[in-house]
Amino acid sequence: MRSLRTACAAVAALVLAGCAAEPSGPAPVPPATERDQDALIRYAQRVLVDGCLDRQGLAVAREPSSPQESRRLRDALFGAGPTELSLALPTGHTVRAHTDGCLAAARHALYGDQRRWFRAEVTVNNLSAEAAARMRADPAHRAARARFARCLEAAGPTRTPGPEQGVEQRCARESGLASVEARLRPTRLAEVRLLRRDQLTTHTRLRTRALHRAAEISAAYPHGNTPEKGSASP
Amino acid sequence: MTLKRTLASAATAVLLLTGGLAAAAAPAGAAECPSGEFCAWENADFSGQRANWSGDDHWWESWIADEDSSWANHGISGPGIKDHVRVYSSANLGGHMTICLAPGQEVNYNGAANDDGDSHTWAMSC
Numbered sequence: 001m002r003s004l005r006t007a008c009a010a011v012a013a014l015v016l017a018g019c020a021a022e023p024s025g026p027a028p029v030p031p032a033t034e035r036d037q038d039a040l041i042r043y044a045q046r047v048l049v050d051g052c053l054d055r056q057g058l059a060v061a062r063e064p065s066s067p068q069e070s071r072r073l074r075d076a077l078f079g080a081g082p083t084e085l086s087l088a089l090p091t092g093h094t095v096r097a098h099t100d101g102c103l104a105a106a107r108h109a110l111y112g113d114q115r116r117w118f119r120a121e122v123t124v125n126n127l128s129a130e131a132a133a134r135m136r137a138d139p140a141h142r143a144a145r146a147r148f149a150r151c152l153e154a155a156g157p158t159r160t161p162g163p164e165q166g167v168e169q170r171c172a173r174e175s176g177l178a179s180v181e182a183r184l185r186p187t188r189l190a191e192v193r194l195l196r197r198d199q200l201t202t203h204t205r206l207r208t209r210a211l212h213r214a215a216e217i218s219a220a221y222p223h224g225n226t227p228e229k230g231s232a233s234p
Numbered sequence: 235m236t237l238k239r240t241l242a243s244a245a246t247a248v249l250l251l252t253g254g255l256a257a258a259a260a261p262a263g264a265a266e267c268p269s270g271e272f273c274a275w276e277n278a279d280f281s282g283q284r285a286n287w288s289g290d291d292h293w294w295e296s297w298i299a300d301e302d303s304s305w306a307n308h309g310i311s312g313p314g315i316k317d318h319v320r321v322y323s324s325a326n327l328g329g330h331m332t333i334c335l336a337p338g339q340e341v342n343y344n345g346a347a348n349d350d351g352d353s354h355t356w357a358m359s360c
Contacts, residue, residue: 038358039313046312060269060310074269078308078338092344093333103311103338125318125334125360132330168328 028215037211044214045106047221052102053077077102085118091133095122110210120203123196130196131188140180147175265306265340272309272319272335274302274351278343292353293325302351305333306340309356316356325352334360 031037053059056076064070079098086096098104099114111117135141151171172178193200265280267273276282276298285298294302302321309317317337323329332350333341 042311042313042315049311064269070268074267074308077269077310083340089333091332093341094344095333095335095339095341097339101338121336122339125336128360129331129333132332136330168324168326 027212028219030211030215040218041110041207041210041214043223044210044217045103045110047217048106048109049077049102052105075101079104085115087119087122089122089126090130091126093126095126110213111206112209112213113206116202117206120199120206123199124203127192127196128189130192131185134188134191135181135184138180138184141177141184144175144177144180148172148177151175265304265308265342267306267308267340269308270310272354272356273306274298274321274354275304276301278303278348280304280306280340280342287354290353290355292327292355294352294354299325299352300349303344303348304340304342305335305351307335307337309337311337316358318357318360319354320357320360321351321354323350323352327353327355336360 031040050059053073053076056072058069058073058076060073060077064073079101081098081100083096084099086094088094097118099108104114107117108114136145148171151174152167155167155171265273266284267280268286271286271288273280273284273286274294275284281304283297285294285302293299305319305321307317307319309315309319311317318334320327320334321332323332329352333344335341
């Protein structure tokens with residue numbers, strides 16, 4: 001962890017100074033599968049975040065020694081003060097985030113535009129929640145939920161946590177809730193995907209940008225290839 | 235990783251204290267949620283009693299289940315680390331997903347879906 005941190009500090013300094021934009025060889029090629037792409041972006045983000053924290057004498061891997069250090073880490077990582085970013089979702093949730101802090105700085109370096117990425121990410125991450133909210137507003141779903149609730153009530157009040165979900169499954173089936181959801185869910189999801197197609201497009205575009213940036217960072221500091229502390233500092 | 239149920243009553247007392255202090259000390263907009271954890275508060279604006287989890291909980295304690303009014307994801311990201319949080323309206327990740335938060339994201343209130351959460355899970359994506 002220590003060696004990753006020091007490498008991260010160096011690469012973060014490079015990236016923030018713009019040096020990484022001038023690779024000596026051909027541009028690194030991002031991986032093809034979504035799983036590998038996700039891993040690459042996660043790696044690069046972690047490199048940037050760890051470097052940012054390291055410059056402040058902090059690290060996520062180290063247990064905070066006091067409540068004060070814990071708070072300092074939290075503020076340094078997630079940002080402090082009022083949240084600058086906010087987006088009201090149709091589900092009623094207003095999601096917020098900070099534009100300061102190491103996480104925000106890393107996202108800015110990767111995605112280029114924090115605000116646009118925030119809006120696209122929050123929207124796309126909650127498409128299924130938005131679709132569920134629409135589904136629940138459907139009279140057929142309301143009626144099925146009422147039947148489902150009556151079925152659960154009839155089954156008795158003592159339901160215990162754990163893997164025993166037989167009653168809920170039986171009631172979902174007998175009330176028709178399961179079949180109503182199977183019918184409505186795909187339609188509502190298709191609706192919201194069409195409705196939010198601009199944000200979906202932005203999401204794809206900014207993610208592609210982040211992927212190329214992450215490939216540069218990863219090529220400059222590949223896994224396990226960690227220089228001595230300070231060797232690449234400006 | 236699930237919050238141990240056997241520790242629940244002791245934890246509740248600690249959480250009550252933590253939540254009370256957080257409510258008094260926090261400036262507007264700051265969520266007092268430890269790094270690496272997902273937090274839910276019984277009141278809006280990250281106030282009142284706070285539940286915090288580093289892992290999944292498929293059956294929220296009764297004091298926070300359907301009493302949740304604000305939320306914050308302070309998960310740590312990294313390769314192979316589940317850092318997104320999905321909140322569900324029923325136990326055992328049932329009902330419907332009410333909200334999905336990436337690390338660093340928080341919700342200080344929701345008038346429409348207030349007091350709706352019953353379980354949550356950490357995931358690689360939403």
